[in-house]
Amino acid sequence: MSTTTTTTAGTTKLELRTALGPVYRDVLPNPPRDCTPDEIPVIDLEPMFSESLEDRAGVAAAIRAAAVNNGFFYVRNHGISDEIIERCRQQILRFMRQPQALKDRVDSHAHSRFYNGYLGSRRAQISPGETADVRESFSFRYAPGDDPSGDPGPLPADVARWLRSEDFVWAGTAHLDGFRAACVAYWGACLTLARRLVRAFALSLGLDEAYWDDKVTCPGADAVFNYYPPRSEEEVRGGYVGLGSHTDLQLFTLLWQDQVGGLQVLTKEGQWIRAPPIEGTIVVNIGDFMMRLCNDIYKSTVHRVTNESTQERVSMPFFFGLNFNCVEGVVPSCTSESNPPRYAPISCGDWCQMRFKIEREEFLKTEEGKKSAAPSAVVVAM
Ligand SMILES: O=C(O)CCC(=O)C(=O)O
Numbered sequence: 001m002s003t004t005t006t007t008t009a010g011t012t013k014l015e016l017r018t019a020l021g022p023v024y025r026d027v028l029p030n031p032p033r034d035c036t037p038d039e040i041p042v043i044d045l046e047p048m049f050s051e052s053l054e055d056r057a058g059v060a061a062a063i064r065a066a067a068v069n070n071g072f073f074y075v076r077n078h079g080i081s082d083e084i085i086e087r088c089r090q091q092i093l094r095f096m097r098q099p100q101a102l103k104d105r106v107d108s109h110a111h112s113r114f115y116n117g118y119l120g121s122r123r124a125q126i127s128p129g130e131t132a133d134v135r136e137s138f139s140f141r142y143a144p145g146d147d148p149s150g151d152p153g154p155l156p157a158d159v160a161r162w163l164r165s166e167d168f169v170w171a172g173t174a175h176l177d178g179f180r181a182a183c184v185a186y187w188g189a190c191l192t193l194a195r196r197l198v199r200a201f202a203l204s205l206g207l208d209e210a211y212w213d214d215k216v217t218c219p220g221a222d223a224v225f226n227y228y229p230p231r232s233e234e235e236v237r238g239g240y241v242g243l244g245s246h247t248d249l250q251l252f253t254l255l256w257q258d259q260v261g262g263l264q265v266l267t268k269e270g271q272w273i274r275a276p277p278i279e280g281t282i283v284v285n286i287g288d289f290m291m292r293l294c295n296d297i298y299k300s301t302v303h304r305v306t307n308e309s310t311q312e313r314v315s316m317p318f319f320f321g322l323n324f325n326c327v328e329g330v331v332p333s334c335t336s337e338s339n340p341p342r343y344a345p346i347s348c349g350d351w352c353q354m355r356f357k358i359e360r361e362e363f364l365k366t367e368e369g370k371k372s373a374a375p376s377a378v379v380v381a382m
Pocket residue numbers: 224226243248255257262263303304305315317
């Protein structure tokens with residue numbers, strides 16, 4: 001590949017935020033280019049739903065190959081219907097196109113204890129060395145009453161204390177007929193798919209398929225609906241990003257994106273590659289917690305988004321992890337006497353909380369962040 005011949009002299013350092021403090025990556029000076037099918041393959045999930053273990057093992061092997069490489073792949077035949085996706089996308093557009101005051105009813109800074117609700121454009125900055133994010137988002141989390149596998153019923157206290165859903169997100173959007181139902185239907189379909197996929201991941205790591213089954217009963221299942229408006233002239237001139245460079249936090253992310261494009265992935269070599277929309281697919285990428293559990297065999301890969309088009313862009317990631325109370329260390333199949341665990345066990349909940357907190361606290365110290373501390377009733381002029 002031509003990128004490997006570039007000398008290190010022209011590289012730049014990219015600072016990334018992690019739960020444990022900053023880490024750095026070298027980035028080549030080459031402009032972003034399209035990915036090749038080897039770099040971000042398309043995996044057909046049809047055989048994952050087969051009765052035959054051999055079929056399922058084939059999918060697991062394909063996942064492993066992608067996960068050790070760039071940690072990103074597309075899946076098709078994933079089982080989430082076009083109707084569920086389209087209804088959700090339409091409702092997100094409807095929510096985002098409302099007057100600012102209506103969106104601020106569910107403002108995250110003002111109302112949420114757990115980073116749920118609405119975040120306006122330039123109200124967060126995921127990457128410390130880039131700009132605030134020109135992205136609006138609406139987030140909600142696992143609620144037992146909405147679980148597509150059925151309400152798990154009364155939860156033990158150590159599980160219940162980790163529940164992160166908040167009703168204000170639905171109370172403040174109740175005027176949008178069908179909004180909640182469409183969001184929850186998409187979220188539920190993602191959760192069902194993720195619980196299947198986590199079995200394929202277990203198989204891919206040489207574990208029993210059921211290895212994590214009882215640890216995903218009340219899981220990290222965070223929907224974050226992203227809306228990237230076309231950037232203003234000023235934002236284009238200022239080199240504003242849509243969503244700055246970052247890694248995802250949990251086991252893996254399911255990411256539906258519309259046809260506008262803008263997602264980029266940083267390869268091991270330090271080359272930005274575009275992950276263009278492919279109709280009928282969902283992007284899957286490895287998160288930091290999975291990388292910990294498999295002792296770095298699978299890669300939690302840096303990615304970023306900028307909407308360079310003149311259209312609105314919608315993406316609908318779903319972040320999937322273990323039950324937040326589960327304290328999990330490196331899995332047995334990824335460690336040996338000669339390859340000891342690099343990471344201490346930690347709960348998925350603590351892991352996520354650490355980074356969300358750092359991100360919010362650091363942002364509130366920036367100039368743009370200080371404006372977010374304004375009372376929610378005040379629409380702050382940008
Ligand atoms: O919008 C996208 O394509 C990616 C979003 C993303 O990376 C995230 O929300 O973590």
